[in-house]
Amino acid sequence: MALAIGVDIGGTKVAAGVVDTSGQVLRRARADTPERSVRPQVVEDTIVGVVTELIESCAEPIVAIGIGAAGFVAADRATIVFSPHLSWRNEPLRDRLSDRIGQPIFIDNDANAAMWAEAKYGAVRGETHAMMITLGTGIGGGILMGGEVIRGLFGIAGEFGHMQVVPGGHRCECGNRGCWEQYASGNALVREARGLVAANSPLARDLYERVAGDPARLTGPLVTEVAQAGDRTAIELLTEVGTWLGIGIANLAAAFDPGAFVIGGGVSAAGELLLDPARQAFRKQLTGRGFRPEARIVRAELGNEAGLIGAADLARESVAG
Amino acid sequence: MALAIGVDIGGTKVAAGVVDTSGQVLRRARADTPERSVRPQVVEDTIVGVVTELIESCAEPIVAIGIGAAGFVAADRATIVFSPHLSWRNEPLRDRLSDRIGQPIFIDNDANAAMWAEAKYGAVRGETHAMMITLGTGIGGGILMGGEVIRGLFGIAGEFGHMQVVPGGHRCECGNRGCWEQYASGNALVREARGLVAANSPLARDLYERVAGDPARLTGPLVTEVAQAGDRTAIELLTEVGTWLGIGIANLAAAFDPGAFVIGGGVSAAGELLLDPARQAFRKQLTGRGFRPEARIVRAELGNEAGLIGAADLARESVAG
Numbered sequence: 001m002a003l004a005i006g007v008d009i010g011g012t013k014v015a016a017g018v019v020d021t022s023g024q025v026l027r028r029a030r031a032d033t034p035e036r037s038v039r040p041q042v043v044e045d046t047i048v049g050v051v052t053e054l055i056e057s058c059a060e061p062i063v064a065i066g067i068g069a070a071g072f073v074a075a076d077r078a079t080i081v082f083s084p085h086l087s088w089r090n091e092p093l094r095d096r097l098s099d100r101i102g103q104p105i106f107i108d109n110d111a112n113a114a115m116w117a118e119a120k121y122g123a124v125r126g127e128t129h130a131m132m133i134t135l136g137t138g139i140g141g142g143i144l145m146g147g148e149v150i151r152g153l154f155g156i157a158g159e160f161g162h163m164q165v166v167p168g169g170h171r172c173e174c175g176n177r178g179c180w181e182q183y184a185s186g187n188a189l190v191r192e193a194r195g196l197v198a199a200n201s202p203l204a205r206d207l208y209e210r211v212a213g214d215p216a217r218l219t220g221p222l223v224t225e226v227a228q229a230g231d232r233t234a235i236e237l238l239t240e241v242g243t244w245l246g247i248g249i250a251n252l253a254a255a256f257d258p259g260a261f262v263i264g265g266g267v268s269a270a271g272e273l274l275l276d277p278a279r280q281a282f283r284k285q286l287t288g289r290g291f292r293p294e295a296r297i298v299r300a301e302l303g304n305e306a307g308l309i310g311a312a313d314l315a316r317e318s319v320a321g
Numbered sequence: 322m323a324l325a326i327g328v329d330i331g332g333t334k335v336a337a338g339v340v341d342t343s344g345q346v347l348r349r350a351r352a353d354t355p356e357r358s359v360r361p362q363v364v365e366d367t368i369v370g371v372v373t374e375l376i377e378s379c380a381e382p383i384v385a386i387g388i389g390a391a392g393f394v395a396a397d398r399a400t401i402v403f404s405p406h407l408s409w410r411n412e413p414l415r416d417r418l419s420d421r422i423g424q425p426i427f428i429d430n431d432a433n434a435a436m437w438a439e440a441k442y443g444a445v446r447g448e449t450h451a452m453m454i455t456l457g458t459g460i461g462g463g464i465l466m467g468g469e470v471i472r473g474l475f476g477i478a479g480e481f482g483h484m485q486v487v488p489g490g491h492r493c494e495c496g497n498r499g500c501w502e503q504y505a506s507g508n509a510l511v512r513e514a515r516g517l518v519a520a521n522s523p524l525a526r527d528l529y530e531r532v533a534g535d536p537a538r539l540t541g542p543l544v545t546e547v548a549q550a551g552d553r554t555a556i557e558l559l560t561e562v563g564t565w566l567g568i569g570i571a572n573l574a575a576a577f578d579p580g581a582f583v584i585g586g587g588v589s590a591a592g593e594l595l596l597d598p599a600r601q602a603f604r605k606q607l608t609g610r611g612f613r614p615e616a617r618i619v620r621a622e623l624g625n626e627a628g629l630i631g632a633a634d635l636a637r638e639s640v641a642g
Contacts, residue, residue: 072613082612089612129474141576145473150466152578153450154614162608163572167487174608251484255462255576257473287483287495291403291410292393293475 002320004064005054006312007047008110008305009033011070011085011137016050017305018058019312023121025305029053033085040091048100055101066106066315067093068113068307070140075155077107084138084173106315110134110307111158112149114300115142117310118262122301129258132300133160134265135245135274138173139181143256149314161185165248183244186220186267192237193223206231224270235273242274246281246297253295254287264300275299323641325385326375327633328368329431329626330354332391332406332458337371338626339379340633344442346626350374354406361412369421376422387427387636388414389434389628391461396476398428405459405494427636431455432479433470434631435621436463439583441634443622450579453621454481455586456566456595459494460502464577470635482506486569504565507541507588513558514544527552545591556594563595567602567618574616575608585621596620 003026007016014033017025029050034042047067055062071083078094080086098105108116115132124130132142139161143150151157161181162174169178170191182188194215196204206226211217227234249261267274279297286294302309324347328337335354338346350371355363368388376383392404399415401407419426429437436453445451453463460482464471472478482502483495490499491512503509515536517525527547532538548555570582588595600618607615623630 072609082609143576145466145471146469148467150471150577152466153580153616154578156609156613157576157578159575159578159608162575163484164568164606165485165488167568172608175610176606176608179608247485247488252576254480254483255464255478255573256471257475257478257480259474285485285497287480287497287500288393288403288477289496292477295474 002063002316003058003060004066004312004316005051005062006113006308006310006315007050007065007067008113008307008311009047009067009069009086010110014046014050015304015308016054017308017312018054018062019309021316023117023309023313025309027054027057036085036087038087040086040088043086043088044096044100047097051101062103064106064312064315064319065101065103066108066113066311066313067097068108068110068311070110072156073107073109075151075153077155080107081156104319106311106318108311108314109142109158111140111142112151113310113314114140114264114302114306115144115262115310116149116314117302117306118264118300119144120313121309122306123262123298124260127260130260130262131252131256131258132262132264133245133249135185135263135267136265137187138185140265145256145258160248160252163248163251165244180244180248184241184248186265188244189220189223189237189241189267190218192240193218193234196233203233207234220267221269224273227270227273238270238273239277241267242277243281245274246278247285249278249282249297250285250287253282258295260296260298262298262300264306268299271299323384323637324379324381325387325633325637326372326383327434327629327631327636328371328386328388329434329628329632330368330388330390330407331431335367335371336625336629337375338629338633339375339383340630342637344438344630344634346630348375348378357406357408359408361407361409364407364409365417365421368418372422383424385427385633385636385640386422386424387429387434387632387634388418389429389431389632391431393477394428394430396472396474398476401428402477425640427632427639429632429635430463430479431628432461432463433472434635435461435585435623435627436465436583436631437470437635438623438627438631439585439621440465442630443627444583444619445581448581451581451583452573452577452579453583453585454566454570456506456584456588457586458508459506461586466577466579481569481573484569484572486565501565501569505562505569507586509565510541510544510558510562510588511539513561514539514555517554524554528555541588542590545594548591548594559591559594560598562588563598564602566595567599568606570599570603570618571606571608574603579616581617581619583619583621585627589620592620
């Protein structure tokens, strides 16, 4: 059966699962992600905890263990250079975990892992040239070219969210201004919605009522819910995020020329309210349109589990040689 | 010796050469590029002409013939989908030429060929992850990842010049607004210089005098010459182009994470007047700066011949299997 364990280390949850060769998750384990302020050791303990729980629950042997983590994974695939959610700085995660777990560990960026899963089992099954865009608080990115994950020389390719799309635009956590993820992400959606509610805009009546006038209570899923119920302003907010998504995708298509873009992450739950404007903006903006084949833009299929499924499968492939 | 012929089809010249395995150009042939309005057959005649001239001038056998062309080369590497300088539309160039020349022909985008040459024989010898940016009238792009040229699913990756950097910015020939090549290219340099001369700006006195007040006589090389002579306004114009170059490179570094960027094309003759501001902007703009290794930005070494050297060498490698 060649079962593998995948672990996805997100901002709030560490999600792990036993994954078979058809991409099915047979068993699951979860834990809260430790706070950013704690020592790296605590995060390790959490990972070791969920992995050990799964190994012990499994009658069959586990052939490989893969970790998907947000952040910069070094080219040596052993070290986490930097992670936005955690206290890791040049953390030798692979060796620390394999020492404690007693098995080889495989590490990758979470969006790379999700890309791999969607191309092997999900929305772009069989596609050789595809790109993953995960819209959460920011943007995560994964690149598949010729069937291979492209990681760059230093291991940190795919940081699409920090390509500048608006000179002098909104300040980003990365320190720059105008980064794409300030315009196409859950944070962007919430920032705009909160602005309207805080200003008590007449256009934001539905949103205002849903949070009793308290902008801090607005979340991405709530905006999506209000949009799906037909509120025009919430729909406009998603359209705006979708339009920026499409513009950025046209930029990526000019550079990478893939066959498909897979849109995942929390914001993708908005479905066509997000993807339809993204496709329209993409078609309007793609250079050479009319003279070239156009990439598909599709919603991810594997949802929250793409990262752990992909991490497990990449680990399995790396063990198989 | 395994000699190969490379042909670079530029906007004004068709340059061809016999290239040995050390990247040296042993013999050369040139012809004017036919006008865009003529039939594809005329362009073919020109290519066949320079290639035949070289074959006949060469005592040793030619093992491979490579063509580098500006434009979209399809993934089948047989068809030119679209070329900005020529009348080709879905032109089956490979087969037409091999029928007439009687040898296998290899086709690639000119910037891919230049990238290959610079990585094998030029400014980034030995680099496995590098990107070529040629600054001419527009921007050409080539991508090398893991030692392989990345061409995308449809063959037309690397069109960096048409990534949008300014929403609603300058109109581009591609039909969009705000494309990078409207800010970082020879055309951008000339547009800005002409604007100052046309307005008879007091800042543009040196430029004005050099063209006797006729903006149409301003060219990129002239602006560079005036800058190199110390004119502050011409230096500022190159600084502005260099700054935009650095901003775009930071975007590409976020996405591709290469070890080096090679800057070629006519504008690169400005040397440090262009590259120094590009490096400064890149360092200011690179996401994750301080937490990651940084790519080098270097000037191309092979000049005008990079395209033909690379086309010859790619052809030779493809014949060698």
